Amino acid sequence: MPQVSRYFIFSSFAWLLLYTGLPLVAGMAESPALDYLAAMSLHMFTLGFLTQMILGVALWMFPRSKKAMPRERAEMLGVVAFILLNSGLLLRHAVYFLAPGGAGWQAIAGITQFSALLLFTAIIWDRMQPLKPKRAGAN
């Protein structure tokens, strides 16, 4: 499994633990923690866990083709995508505490995440190639 896939998958597990663990903490805390959960937990699950798990497994499992970008370059861009995606997620959480209602910062977090997804799209796009026609007489 490529290193970058491992980064994505480990990180997705970490976000899943946070997503499932935070309600336990919130259950013991006062309403601010609940407000925080209501606002942020959906992205922890969908982007932090689901999307990162999909990206990690796709980078590992999708077939490599001659058309696709070279492995080293893809790996390097994958790491950049990983850093951007997680920075965007962390920034979103930081903004909640440090600049509540800071729409500009939220948008920057969104653009950072978009850049990560754009990089992933560029890496994976040419790894999908049509089936080769079967040779006549082959079993």
Add this chain to the structure above:
Amino acid sequence: MPNASIWIIRLSLLWMLAGAVSGACMHLSTGEVSWMPDFREVHIPAMIFGWMLSFTMGVAWWIFPRVNRNERQHDAPAWIMLGLFQSGLLLLIFVPSAKLVAHLMLFSGCAVIILSILKRVKKRGHTH
């Protein structure tokens, strides 16, 4: 990879990007500009149906074992699902009054692909 899967997955990647852009726009739009769409109405369906579900379906269609070898040529259910999903999504986002029809199309798309994949979910070592 079957052509239908390639199309489904590539379109899902485009929806993912559209979903991310609309998510960023959601924070920038103040709601004061009347012609601007409600980006939440784009962001959520694009991410749930357009990206995650479509991607999963495309990969499932590619990766689940085929019942018989000639089945490779018969990608009709995947193409039907693709058509229903894309039209349903576009309707859901751009024609709010047709929400019920849109959801019906999305449901039918899911049903078509699930029914045709069911027989491909087999026990290890099972032969047809």
